[in-house]
Amino acid sequence: MKRIGYLLTASFLLLPLLTIGYLSVATQWTFPKLWQGPFTMQYWSGLFQSGNALAASLALSLGVSITIAGSAAVFGFVASKQLAFGAKTGRLLRLAYFPYLIAPVVFGSMLQFYFVRLGLTGSIAGVWLAQVLFVFPYGLLFLSTFWNDRLKQTAFQATTLGASSWQLYRSVLIPMARPWLFICFVQCFLISWFEYGITQLIGVGKVPTLTIRTMQYVREADPHQAALASCLMVLPVLLLLVVNQRLFLKRVDPS
Amino acid sequence: MRKQLVIGVYLVLTGGPLFAGLGYSLAYSLGLTGLLNEGFTLHHWQRLWSGSDALLSLGYSLYLTVASLALILPAAVLFAWWQYRKGRGGLFHKILFLPLTFPPLIAAFAWYYLLSPGGLLSRASFQAGFTGGIGDFPRLVNDAWGIGILLTHLFLIFPLFAILFAHQAEKERMGELEAISRTLGGSDRQFLQGVFAPLLLKRSSPLIVLYAIFLFGAYEVPLLLGRSSPRVATLFITEKMTKYNLLDVPVGHAMAVVYTLSVITLATLLLRRGRFKLFEV
Numbered sequence: 001m002k003r004i005g006y007l008l009t010a011s012f013l014l015l016p017l018l019t020i021g022y023l024s025v026a027t028q029w030t031f032p033k034l035w036q037g038p039f040t041m042q043y044w045s046g047l048f049q050s051g052n053a054l055a056a057s058l059a060l061s062l063g064v065s066i067t068i069a070g071s072a073a074v075f076g077f078v079a080s081k082q083l084a085f086g087a088k089t090g091r092l093l094r095l096a097y098f099p100y101l102i103a104p105v106v107f108g109s110m111l112q113f114y115f116v117r118l119g120l121t122g123s124i125a126g127v128w129l130a131q132v133l134f135v136f137p138y139g140l141l142f143l144s145t146f147w148n149d150r151l152k153q154t155a156f157q158a159t160t161l162g163a164s165s166w167q168l169y170r171s172v173l174i175p176m177a178r179p180w181l182f183i184c185f186v187q188c189f190l191i192s193w194f195e196y197g198i199t200q201l202i203g204v205g206k207v208p209t210l211t212i213r214t215m216q217y218v219r220e221a222d223p224h225q226a227a228l229a230s231c232l233m234v235l236p237v238l239l240l241l242v243v244n245q246r247l248f249l250k251r252v253d254p255s
Numbered sequence: 256m257r258k259q260l261v262i263g264v265y266l267v268l269t270g271g272p273l274f275a276g277l278g279y280s281l282a283y284s285l286g287l288t289g290l291l292n293e294g295f296t297l298h299h300w301q302r303l304w305s306g307s308d309a310l311l312s313l314g315y316s317l318y319l320t321v322a323s324l325a326l327i328l329p330a331a332v333l334f335a336w337w338q339y340r341k342g343r344g345g346l347f348h349k350i351l352f353l354p355l356t357f358p359p360l361i362a363a364f365a366w367y368y369l370l371s372p373g374g375l376l377s378r379a380s381f382q383a384g385f386t387g388g389i390g391d392f393p394r395l396v397n398d399a400w401g402i403g404i405l406l407t408h409l410f411l412i413f414p415l416f417a418i419l420f421a422h423q424a425e426k427e428r429m430g431e432l433e434a435i436s437r438t439l440g441g442s443d444r445q446f447l448q449g450v451f452a453p454l455l456l457k458r459s460s461p462l463i464v465l466y467a468i469f470l471f472g473a474y475e476v477p478l479l480l481g482r483s484s485p486r487v488a489t490l491f492i493t494e495k496m497t498k499y500n501l502l503d504v505p506v507g508h509a510m511a512v513v514y515t516l517s518v519i520t521l522a523t524l525l526l527r528r529g530r531f532k533l534f535e536v
Contacts, residue, residue, distance in 0.1 A: 006347065009334075013350050016357065016365035016410065019375065023368065031373050031389060032381040075264075082261045092262065094526050095269045101465070102273075102518050103472030103489050109496050110276030110511050133272050140265070194358035197474045201493070211360050218364055218479065230361040237356035245352060 017234065023227030043228045054213060054225070058232050061193065061209040064128055068135050069189035073181050076139030084147035093144055096137035104134055105197030115202050122206040130202040131195055135188050142187060146180045186240060193237070277515055284509035291501055299505035308491070309510055315485040319401050319477070320470040323408040324463065330413050332452045335420035339429060351414045359411060363479035366407045370395040396480050403480035408473070412466060419462065420455045427454055464525060468518055488514050
């Protein structure tokens with residue numbers, strides 16, 4: 001009985017990955033066959049042809065997510081320090097929860113007017129800015145837990161001993177915060193990487209990140225290309241998981 | 256000076272868009288701005304509540320939130336219990352991380368091909384002789400009860416809570432509590448129901464509330480696996496705002512105000528009680 005439960009749970013967790021993997025190499029899948037050949041790598045090899053739409057989307061998604069994650073980590077680090085070191089500014093930190101908790105697509109709907117007025121809809125800059133609105137608060141909230149009394153004292157000591165602001169960051173704070181910054185970077189990258197709603201809304205379909213491309217293929221009833229796009233979304237994250245599970249654990253349990 | 260600048264940028268980036276967006280939606284819903292602006296009116300708010308559509312939408316979002324958590328939390332507690340008995344680790348623990356690599360949209364896509372009438376489960380059921388064809392297979396996607404949505408939510412969020420609860424169980428010195436429970440004559444089941452589960456759920460209550468807010472604002476999964484009616488609040492808002500009927504736009508904005516204020520109120524209450532320390536270490 002226990003073995004059946006174990007098998008069912010493992011299947012439940014594994015089947016989606018197997019499904020997108022299977023669909024990305026299958027040429028047909030007619031009912032009622034569970035498994036149907038011939039299999040092909042043509043969709044995968046197409047990625048390496050010049051002008052491939054999915055390869056371009058992969059590059060675009062990577063570019064958007066990496067730059068957002070990097071900026072969020074830097075901004076979060078600097079701003080959280082100022083907020084943590086201020087006597088009365090700690091309460092301001094609570095403000096960061098709201099943009100993070102509101103569904104991005106609703107947030108984007110309310111702000112669409114401003115994006116239109118600024119001429120940012122349908123542009124990469126618009127999508128980038130729209131994602132920043134909830135990724136930055138997350139980065140800041142995450143890094144705000146880095147600052148504790150011991151760190152404040154260390155920073156104070158370094159300043160007392162004559163360290164300039166730049167030296168304080170370069171020689172003291174950044175080396176101590178390196179693991180936090182890396183986890184923050186990965187978390188922010190994932191939030192941006194997984195985003196669909198606000199990207200569609202502000203990008204109006206003209207900024208074809210991988211999620212947008214996947215949805216486009218789903219709507220065109222092209223499961224093979226949609227599955228390939230899905231694999232491209234999942235595999236880099238899977239690689240991160242293999243490298244370091246702790247990056248994901250931090251997301252679950254900050255302790 | 257630099258500190259004030261950084262804090263100023265922070266306020267502009269967090270509070271600015273929030274109040275600008277909320278203010279614009281409120282003004283739009285009250286007829287103060289927008290293409291068909293006719294001056295102050297409560298007409299759009301009356302329209303929002305006059306039919307059953309908005310209430311049904313909010314109710315459906317609430318149902319999916321509660322039902323998802325009702326599936327996820329007991330499953331995660333049972334997993335933590337199993338891990339507590341057997342010890343953590345092993346291949347199964349590694350597999351548990353897999354769903355964390357899935358964006359909601361991709362998970363919904365994969366589950367569509369598993370649960371739809373032409374999907375894997377339907378084929379397996381046909382091969383096993385349980386059903387006679389596509390038509391015999393029960394509707395598990397785009398269905399009224401949102402079964403596909405619930406299963407996808409379970410797939411996406413169960414691992415998070417399972418891992419969290421397994422960690423919590425280690426930290427809470429369950430062994431000592433179990434020894435006390437046994438001394439007092441408690442059975443395995445009584446310990447699980449009276450101590451183990453309540454303790455884990457209480458300790459994780461801020462995160463549970465957080466995920467309730469996220470689930471209430473779910474968009475991608477209901478978009479692919481849900482129905483056009485009833486539809487979740489986020490879909491109601493985006494459809495009203497982006498479809499061609501301009502008369503519906505203020506109603507969409509009114510609903511966006513309702514949704515946003517609900518989230519802000521809930522979060523404020525929790526923050527004020529000091530129970531909402533999401534990233535506290």
